[in-house]
Amino acid sequence: MGSQLTMYISLIATSGVLCSFLAFYAYFKRKEIPGSRTFIVYLAVQTIYIFAYAFQLSSDTIVEIKRWTIVEYVGISFAPVLGIIVILRYIDRPISRSLAASLFVIPVITMIMVSTNDYHHLFYKTIEFRDGIPGPFTEVTIGEWYIVHGAFTFGSLLAGVVLLASQWRKTKRAYRKQLATLICGQFLPMIAAFVYLMGITPSGTDPVPFVMCITSGMYIWAIATTRMLTIVPIAKESIFESMREGVIVLDYAGRLIDFNGAVGRMLPGLNAGLIGTKLEESWPGLTGSPYPDVYSPDQAQEAVVEKEDGSPAYYQIRSSVVRSRGGEQAGSLLMLIDVTEQKLLQEQLTMLAYxxxxxxxxxxxxxxxxxxxxxxxxxxxxxxxxxxxxxxxxxxxxxxxxxxxxxxxxxxxxxxxxxxxxxxxxxxxxxxxxxxxxxxxxxxxxxxxxxxxxxxxxxxxxxxxxxxxxxxxxxxxxxxxxxxxxxxxxxxxxxxxxxxxxxxxxxxxxxxxxxxxxxxxxxx
The missing domain is CATH 3.30.70.270 (Reverse transcriptase/Diguanylate cyclase domain)
Incomplete structure (x- = not known):
């Protein structure tokens, strides 16, 4: 039992070290990471939780266990909420200060309840050594607020998984690895916490710190391979979608890969059903104009599209070649710029002059x-x-x-x-x-x-x-x-x-x- 406990504590300590490493990495890269301050605090409270649990397992008395439990709940209480805020920042969904503050109400109450539990026993009714023998593992009888806190924690983790999963289809294939990593970072601790609350873990051990060892390793792998944190694809997607200019992405064969909302409004016939097809074939039907020369990036071209009300819309088309790291052509970008107002003004000036x-x-x-x-x-x-x-x-x-x-x-x-x-x-x-x-x-x-x-x-x-x-x-x-x-x-x-x-x-x-x-x- 002693050797197994030592190995388990070592794994937990390793998880804490990995978490600390991520926190320091985020600090040194804070200028490159959107929402770095929240992410650093998120990792810091997780680190506190992990090391506090390791120290709890090393304790010999109930008093020491209670003391480290209070420290543990610095992480257990606040990590789920901080995780939600990090995710909202990642997917570029703003959150007001009042809403963010309201999310911390239950964690703050939980900290107060855990710290003062000996006076009211609303969180733990009892904490005793298993079979009355001093050791690392205890048996607890949960109180009313423990249930509230557990539901809130589980709900926060589940909300994080749902928010991230909802971005899967919007995220480019190249960035799905880091999105999957973040989903696992929320999903695995949620499952581990659920298993722990059900009381079906060996010897009543908490598997969450051990799972964090796995998720921290996944984060480090994602940072090394996909530059996770320094590249936020959802934010890039928001920029792509918020552009006033219409953007069409083609592969090397001229097949449609992607387009933003602006070009969807410019060319109402352009839809997701055309993805994978050659744009050259559908272009005349979409615009009523000849297909632009996508291999002449320096040449400005024009398309005239009839709007739903029958009036013409004029779009200037500029193309650029997308190259791979080896310098070979990987595809093309077509940018449609609405020049209708300028064109109509030019026509009016021409009318006045001629x-x-x-x-x-x-x-x-x-x-x-x-x-x-x-x-x-x-x-x-x-x-x-x-x-x-x-x-x-x-x-x-x-x-x-x-x-x-x-x-x-x-x-x-x-x-x-x-x-x-x-x-x-x-x-x-x-x-x-x-x-x-x-x-x-x-x-x-x-x-x-x-x-x-x-x-x-x-x-x-x-x-x-x-x-x-x-x-x-x-x-x-x-x-x-x-x-x-x-x-x-x-x-x-x-x-x-x-x-x-x-x-x-x-x-x-x-x-x-x-x-x-x-x-x-x-x-x-």
Whole structure:
């Protein structure tokens, strides 16, 4: 019995040494370990419990056993709660100070009960040597608070196991070893404590300190092989999930390995069922865009995805190659950055720079720029270019009579009617307030005059329906054509303006050709 006891005490002392080693390791690595202070205290109280139990086994009197029992409960009382806090920190679940303080209520009461047990016997009713013979093992009769404390301890250990186990599916395979180690660190002492409370251990020995020898060894192994404590995968998972950018992880063959919640919201069709499949095959259906070149990390690419409400979402796609320790490609990362706001702002600025805000056709600045190009290209090909300048007749009277809102409707109405006649080769712009201009590549003066007459007739025959009733809108036109001597754009527009002025002098609602004003009947 003596040699067995010596061996058992030696194993317990070894467990205490391992626990102490972990505590010192955590202290020296405290800057690298999240929640290191709590973890150090957790290991310290476990160490106190283990060594106190070893000293208890070496005691010869009930008084000494009671004294070391009080020291033991420094660890037994507080270790389960500290373990819960360490686990919550590990899985990145914040806990308020008030809640943390409330968890210590029962352990504090337990310490008080154990320390003052001789006065009330609510924790141990009796502590006696087994068979009345002095020795390391005693028989106890438990009190009411012992049951409360036992239930609380068991519940705390079970809660720790459940919290850790709930993270199993969320934890990457590379980090599951350390997660399994932490689960065992909670589960094995819980089972050992349960067996002890059931009274089925040999000679009534407490197996928990011995089990801690095993769990401490597992912790040391996990630290050496997976850098447990200095790498917290659950916290990394939280960072991964909290990123605003969408992240997709691919293996070397382009198969989907993982993705975060942000990209799941960006691409609603992306789900766990696609994991293990080639992303290239499902990408067109997910985005409606070509699959990005994942092997060009320096090239920014773009995808346009239609949202549920039908509006477009623009995502900039950047890729990076993931390499193994040997430098070989192990996979790829795709990062999707939402640039919808920037894209829409850019489009708005483009609209302001290129287009008229009310009619959405080209503005004067863009017309002049593009017309010079059309005129130059026509000159190079020896083809004529014609210009039509027109404005709305009596537009000031419309504004004065019906108001500027109706005047705006008239302007939009004119553009709508024109777009029913002109084709894509013609350059159409708003030249001024109620003035419009057309550039017609490879068109003679007579051909342009015929187009102008078609627009004039269509406008006259298409009244605008307003809240004030129907308004007949008419316009006067001036047409000019480039010649082989190569007039400037300014000269041609001046000729068209002169023809327009002559058409107005002749009674409005008619087409005038440069130096050849025509009545509205002349081109029908």
């Amino acid at each position: 287009y008229d805000g009310m009619t959405k056709i080209y503005n004067r600045t863009q017309f002049l720029k593009r017309s010079k190009e059309i005129l130059r290209e026509g000159s190079d090909r020896k083809e004529p270019t014609s210009f039509i300048l027109f404005d709305i007749d009596s537009f000031k009277q419309v504004n004065d009579t019906y108001g500027h809102d109706t005047g705006d409707q008239v302007i939009v109405h004119v553009v709508t009617v024109c777009q029913q006649i002109i084709n894509a080769d013609m350059l159409f712009a708003r030249y001024g307030g109620e003035e419009f201009v057309l550039a017609l590549p490879n068109s003679t003066l007579q051909e342009a005059g015929a187009i102008a007459e078609s627009i004039r007739a269509k406008l006259e025959g298409t009244p605008l329906v307003t809240s004030h009733g129907q308004i007949v809108v008419t316009s006067s036109f001036g047409v000019s054509q480039s010649s082989e001597d190569g007039q400037s754009l300014q000269h041609l527009l001046r000729d068209a303006d002169a023809a327009l002025y002559e058409a107005k002098r002749s009674g409005r609602n008619r087409v005038g050709l440069a130096q050849h004003p025509l009545s509205r009947h002349a081109l029908r």
